Amino acid sequence: MEDNRYCVIMAGGVSSRFWPFCRADRPKQFLDLLGIGRSLLQSTYDRFASIVPKDHIFISTHEQYVNWVMEQLPDVPRERILAEEQRRNTAPCVAWAAYHIRSIDPNATMIVTPADHLVLQEELFRKAALKGMDFVDETPSLLTLGVKPTRAETEYGYIQVEGASKGTIQPVKTFTEKPNRELAQVFVDSGEFFWNSGIFIWKVQSIIAAIRTYLPEIYSRFETCVDSSGHIDDSLVHKQMSACPIISIDIGIMERATNVYVLCADFGWSDIGTWGSLYHLSQKDANENAVLCGRASCYDSRKNIITTSNNKKLVILDGLEDYIISDSENVLLICRKDEEQRIRQFVNETKNRFGNEYI
Amino acid sequence: MEDNRYCVIMAGGVSSRFWPFCRADRPKQFLDLLGIGRSLLQSTYDRFASIVPKDHIFISTHEQYVNWVMEQLPDVPRERILAEEQRRNTAPCVAWAAYHIRSIDPNATMIVTPADHLVLQEELFRKAALKGMDFVDETPSLLTLGVKPTRAETEYGYIQVEGASKGTIQPVKTFTEKPNRELAQVFVDSGEFFWNSGIFIWKVQSIIAAIRTYLPEIYSRFETCVDSSGHIDDSLVHKQMSACPIISIDIGIMERATNVYVLCADFGWSDIGTWGSLYHLSQKDANENAVLCGRASCYDSRKNIITTSNNKKLVILDGLEDYIISDSENVLLICRKDEEQRIRQFVNETKNRFGNEYI
Numbered sequence: 001m002e003d004n005r006y007c008v009i010m011a012g013g014v015s016s017r018f019w020p021f022c023r024a025d026r027p028k029q030f031l032d033l034l035g036i037g038r039s040l041l042q043s044t045y046d047r048f049a050s051i052v053p054k055d056h057i058f059i060s061t062h063e064q065y066v067n068w069v070m071e072q073l074p075d076v077p078r079e080r081i082l083a084e085e086q087r088r089n090t091a092p093c094v095a096w097a098a099y100h101i102r103s104i105d106p107n108a109t110m111i112v113t114p115a116d117h118l119v120l121q122e123e124l125f126r127k128a129a130l131k132g133m134d135f136v137d138e139t140p141s142l143l144t145l146g147v148k149p150t151r152a153e154t155e156y157g158y159i160q161v162e163g164a165s166k167g168t169i170q171p172v173k174t175f176t177e178k179p180n181r182e183l184a185q186v187f188v189d190s191g192e193f194f195w196n197s198g199i200f201i202w203k204v205q206s207i208i209a210a211i212r213t214y215l216p217e218i219y220s221r222f223e224t225c226v227d228s229s230g231h232i233d234d235s236l237v238h239k240q241m242s243a244c245p246i247i248s249i250d251i252g253i254m255e256r257a258t259n260v261y262v263l264c265a266d267f268g269w270s271d272i273g274t275w276g277s278l279y280h281l282s283q284k285d286a287n288e289n290a291v292l293c294g295r296a297s298c299y300d301s302r303k304n305i306i307t308t309s310n311n312k313k314l315v316i317l318d319g320l321e322d323y324i325i326s327d328s329e330n331v332l333l334i335c336r337k338d339e340e341q342r343i344r345q346f347v348n349e350t351k352n353r354f355g356n357e358y359i
Numbered sequence: 360m361e362d363n364r365y366c367v368i369m370a371g372g373v374s375s376r377f378w379p380f381c382r383a384d385r386p387k388q389f390l391d392l393l394g395i396g397r398s399l400l401q402s403t404y405d406r407f408a409s410i411v412p413k414d415h416i417f418i419s420t421h422e423q424y425v426n427w428v429m430e431q432l433p434d435v436p437r438e439r440i441l442a443e444e445q446r447r448n449t450a451p452c453v454a455w456a457a458y459h460i461r462s463i464d465p466n467a468t469m470i471v472t473p474a475d476h477l478v479l480q481e482e483l484f485r486k487a488a489l490k491g492m493d494f495v496d497e498t499p500s501l502l503t504l505g506v507k508p509t510r511a512e513t514e515y516g517y518i519q520v521e522g523a524s525k526g527t528i529q530p531v532k533t534f535t536e537k538p539n540r541e542l543a544q545v546f547v548d549s550g551e552f553f554w555n556s557g558i559f560i561w562k563v564q565s566i567i568a569a570i571r572t573y574l575p576e577i578y579s580r581f582e583t584c585v586d587s588s589g590h591i592d593d594s595l596v597h598k599q600m601s602a603c604p605i606i607s608i609d610i611g612i613m614e615r616a617t618n619v620y621v622l623c624a625d626f627g628w629s630d631i632g633t634w635g636s637l638y639h640l641s642q643k644d645a646n647e648n649a650v651l652c653g654r655a656s657c658y659d660s661r662k663n664i665i666t667t668s669n670n671k672k673l674v675i676l677d678g679l680e681d682y683i684i685s686d687s688e689n690v691l692l693i694c695r696k697d698e699e700q701r702i703r704q705f706v707n708e709t710k711n712r713f714g715n716e717y718i
Contacts, residue, residue, distance in 0.1 A: 297708065299701070310689070314717050316705050318694035319682075325693065330669070332686055334693065335677035342658070346675050349656065358673050 004107050005056060005133055007048040008097040011041050011069060011115035012062040012084060016347050016359075017274060017340070020328035021292075021307040024359050029115035030068045033278060035292055040116040040272070042072050047122055048113070051129050058082060058101070059115075060093050085238045091252040092218055092244040094200075095211050099222050099232045102204040106230060109133050110207075112200045112249075118281065120268025128265040132201040135169050135263070142210060143169070143201040144254060146194025146262040147269045152184035155273055157196035157250065159262050160187075172260045175250070194264055198271070200249070201263075207253070215252045218244050275324050275340045279305040289317075294327070305337070331358045364415060364492055365467050366407040367456040370400050370428060370474035371421040371443060375706050375718075376633060376699070379687035380651075380666040383718050388474035389427045392637060394651060399631070400474045401431050406481055407472070410488050417441060417460070418474075419452050444597045450611040451577055451603040453559075454570050458581050458591045461563040465589060468492050469566075471559045471608075477640065479627025487624040491560040494528050494622070501569060502528070502560040503613060505553030505621040506628045511543035514632055516555035516609065518621050519546075531619045534609070553623055557630070559608070560622075566612070574611045577603050634683050634699045638664040650674075653686070664696070690717045 015028035022028045029041045038046065041059075048057055059069050059076055063083040069076065082096055094112055101108045111129055119125045132143050146159050148166060157177045161170040175196065179187060187193035202210075212219040221240035226232050254260055272278050282290035287302045294308030294315055301317040308315065308327045315325060324340060326333045331350075335343065350358050374387035381387045388400045397405065400418075407416055418428050418435055422442040428435065441455055453471055460467045470488055478484045491502050505518050507525060516536045520529040534555065538546060546552035561569075571578040580599035585591050613619055631637050641649035646661045653667030653674055660676040667674065667686045674684060683699060685692045690709075694702065709717050 295713075297705065297712070299705070308691075312689055312716075314690045314709065314713070316690065316692045316694070316709070318692075318698050318701060318705070320693060323678075325691075327686070327691055330671055331673045331675065332667075332684075332691065333675045333677075334679060334684065335675065339677050342677060346656065346658070346677070350673065350675070353656070354654075354673070357671075 004105055004109055005052045006101045006108050006110045007052045007057045008060055008110055008112045009044050009057065009115045010060045010090065010093060010112065011065065012060060012087065012093065013116065017343060019343060019347050020331035020333050021326045023328060030072060033272060033292065034281060035283065039072055044113060044115050045073055047119060047125065051126055058097060060097055062087060084241060086242050088241055088244050089246045090249040091215055091247045092241050094207065094249045095218050095222055096237055096241065098204045098207045099226065100234065102208065102230060103232045108204045109137055110202065110204055114198050116272065118270045118272050124267040128263055128267060132263045136201050136203055136206065140206050141259045141261050142206060142254060142257055143261045143263055145197045145199040146264050147197050148266040149188045149193060149195050152181060152188050154178055154181055154184050158187050158193045159196050160192050161194065161262050161264065166264050166266055169261050169263045172262050175255045194262060197269055210253050210257050214256050275305060275337060279337065363464055363466050363468055364411040365460045365469045366411045366416045367419055367469055367471045368403050368416065368474045369419045369449065369452060369471065370424065371419060371446065371452065372475065376702060378702060378706050379690035379692050380685045382687060389431060392631060392651065393640060394642065398431055403472060403474050404432055406478060406484065410485055417456060419456055421446060443600060445601050447600055447603050448605045449608040450574055450606045451600050453566065453608045454577050454581050455596055455600065457563045457566045458585065459593065461567065461589060462591045467563045468496055469561065469563055473557050475631065477629045477631050483626040487622055487626060491622045495560050495562055495565065499565050500618045500620050501565060501613060501616055502620045502622055504556045504558040505623050506556050507625040508547045508552060508554050511540060511547050513537055513540055513543050517546050517552045518555050519551050520553065520621050520623065525623050525625055528620050528622045531621050534614045553621060556628055569612050569616050573615050634664060634696060638696065
C-alpha cells in the first residue's frame, strides 16, 4: 500500500428513512442491517483496510456518535475520529478531513466514503479504488466512483459521461440528482449515465484548491485554523465549522468544478437508502419474509420486512403481505412497503405531536 | 348489609386468548382492559363492596398472583386471599372457599364471581345479587345469575328455563355449553335461554352438601382438613387440593344437581372473552380504531384494536384494517380480527418452538 494514501469514512448521518429501526441516537451505519455480524460502519472499515494502511483510516462523525465508533472500531484511536459538534452537511466535513490529513502529509491522496453503503464485490471495489488513486496522483482532478445502473432508480444521483465504458475514467458531462421515473429510464437506456456512489478520490491539495475556488467562505474559515506551515489546530475548528454554510460536497464542488472525473465501475453497490432496497438485499424465508433482527412466526403472510430492536423479540404475523414491521423500544411502525416514502411524514408528525421522545 | 353474606372473587385464571396482551404472569383480571383506571379485579371488588361487607370479600387465586392481588387491593389482607399452589379448575377452588367461609360462619351465604367480567349496570346487578341471596337464604338451592342474551354468541354457555322472564327465579331445565351459530340463534329466538354468567349464589351448607353428593372425592379430601367442630386447617388444604380431580363447578355440580335455579337478569354483562368483545366494548376513534394501552397514529387504518404493555409506546399504522396489534415486552402479535381463534394455535406453536419464554 502506498504511504500517502488515506481514507475518510463519513459516519455522522441520521437516517430517518429507516425510522424507527434507526433512531437519532442509533443511525443506520451502526446497525448490522444485513445480519452479517458486522455493522455497516464495520464493513466499510474492513473494506478500506485492504486499500489504505489501517492507521490512515479516519472516521468523521458527530460527537454524539463517538462512543458508537469507538465501540465498533476498537482499532481506531480517538485522535483518528473527527467529531463535529454540529451537522453542516458534507462540504465542511470533507474540508476538515482534508486539512487534517494535509497536516500529516501534504502530498496525501484521500478517498472519502459514506459509512453506510453496501459493496458486494469487494475485490472489484478495491481495484477501482486503487485505480482511482493512481489516476488522481497523476492528474490533478476530483474523481467520483460511478456505478453502472441496473434499474431506473429515482432515489440516486446520475452522472453523465461521454463514451462511458466500464473501467474507464472519463470527464463528467452532467450531474442529475434524483430524476423522475421516465427520465431515469432514459438515462439507463442511453448507456451514458452512471450512479453517483458518493465515494470520492482526490489529492488533499486538489480538494483544498477546489474549496478555495468554489467555497471561499469555508476556505477562509479553515485558513484561520492553520499556521504558516499549513498545520491545522483542530481545537479552533469547531467554532469555524459552526459558522460554515450548510452545503454538500456534491453541490458545493462536484457540480461546479471543471476537473471532475468519474471512474465507471460496477462492484455490486447499494446505498441501502430505502426499506425497498434493504428488503431486496436481505435474506428471505420461503414466504419471502425478511427478518432482520428478532424472531418471527409468519402465518398467511408474505413479502414482509421485519425488524426489532432486540434479537429475542418474537413477532407473530397473521395475514399480512408487503408490509414493513419495525419495532423499536418505544415505537412500533407497521407500514405498507409501497408507502415507505410517507415515513418522513410520520416522523415529522410524531415530532410535532410528541417532541423528540420517539425520534 | 346482612352479616352472613360473603363474596369470593375467583382471580386465578390465565387468559391465553388475549396473548400477548395478557401473559401467564399478568392475566386479564389484573389489567385495565377498558382504560377506566381500574383493573377488572378492582372493578369487580368495587362492585361487590356495595353488596357484602368489605371484610367479607375473599380473593381466590393462584399463589403466583398473590402480589398482584395485594398490590391492586390493598384493603384485602393476606388472610383473605386463598392462594392455590396448583390449578385444579373451579370446583376445588369453590370447595376451599366454601369450607373456609363455613369455618367463619356456618350460616354463611356466598356469592362466587369471576374477577374478569364486565358489568355495565352496577345497580341492576346489585339488586339481582341481593335478590338471589334472599332467595337462597329461604330455599336450599344453587343459584346462577343468567343474562338475557343479546346476540347468538357461540362462546357462552346457555341455560334453558321454563317460562323465563326477566327478574324471576326459575329452576334450570338444561345447560348447553358453546352451541354452534345456528343453535345459538334458535336459543336466542326461543326466549327460553339465558347466558350462564358464571356468577353463583348459595349457602355454604348447600354447596358443601352438593359437593358431598356429586364430587365425593373432593368432599372427602376437604373433610380431612376440618376438625370435629367443622373448622378448616388451611395448612392442610394444599396437599389435598393437589390430589383433587380437575373439574369445573359447572360440570361437576351445576349440570348435575337437582336444586339448581337461575335468576333471569339483564345488567349489561360481558365476560370480555374475546378480542372481538373487547373491541366492541372499547372506546374508538373517528376511524373506529381502539387503542387500549399506548399511543397510536393511524394512517389509512380502520377498525383495529391496539394494545401495548406500556402507556408511552407509540404505534404508527399505515394501511391496516380489522387487525389486532398487541405489543408486549418480548412479543408482538399482528393478527386479523376474524382470525383470533387461531391465537391459541400461535401460543401453542410458540411454546413448542421456544418454551415458556414468550408465554
